[in-house]
Amino acid sequence: MNPVVIDTNCLLQILAKKSPFRPIWDAFLEGRFMLCVSNDILNEYQEVLEQQITPTVAENVVLLILNKPNVRFVDPYFRLGLITADPDDNKFVDCAFAADADYLVSEDNHFNVLKTIPFPRLNLVTLEEFIKTRLIS
Numbered sequence: 001m002n003p004v005v006i007d008t009n010c011l012l013q014i015l016a017k018k019s020p021f022r023p024i025w026d027a028f029l030e031g032r033f034m035l036c037v038s039n040d041i042l043n044e045y046q047e048v049l050e051q052q053i054t055p056t057v058a059e060n061v062v063l064l065i066l067n068k069p070n071v072r073f074v075d076p077y078f079r080l081g082l083i084t085a086d087p088d089d090n091k092f093v094d095c096a097f098a099a100d101a102d103y104l105v106s107e108d109n110h111f112n113v114l115k116t117i118p119f120p121r122l123n124l125v126t127l128e129e130f131i132k133t134r135l136i137s
Contacts (some may be wrong), residue, residue: 003034003072005041005096007089007106008048010127015053015061021127024105031070036099038074040091042066074099096122105130 006024008016014025028035042062044066049058073096075093087106096104104124 001031001034001070002102003036003099004103005036005092005099005101007092007104007108008044009042009107010105011045011051011061012048013113013127014109021131024131028068028070031068034070034072035065035068036072036074036095036101037065038076038091038095038098041095044091073101077107084120088110103130 006084010021013019014021014028026031042065045065046058046062049061074095076091076098078094078097092106092118095101096106103122104122105127106124121133
């Protein structure tokens with residue numbers, strides 16, 4: 001099962017029932033890929049979902065993630081510091097590196113620096129790329 005890290009803004013987009021990216025969330029619910037998260041990522045998911053949607057939705061989403069068998073909890077030991085424009089984004093990079101993730105899904109331009117770094121090689125994809133050419137066809 002392919003390990004995948006999804007940044008928070010992408011999570012927001014895949015949760016919406018009428019989103020063109022909803023099939024990614026549905027594929028996660030069906031167990032078609034392994035979602036990799038760290039405590040820092042879960043905390044950000046909770047915080048942003050509370051702000052953008054509601055505290056109840058945030059709690060339900062995080063509880064669902066905590067209880068799905070296709071979730072891998074990762075404790076990154078290395079802080080690579082590859083994204084300097086927004087260091088807070090590094091939690092996703094560090095998780096993807098520690099999990100040896102097949103895909104890091106993000107729409108954030110700060111992540112584009114990863115395409116220029118020879119090591120570690122992380123497979124950065126957008127939601128559209130992920131849904132069209134990866135696991136969600």
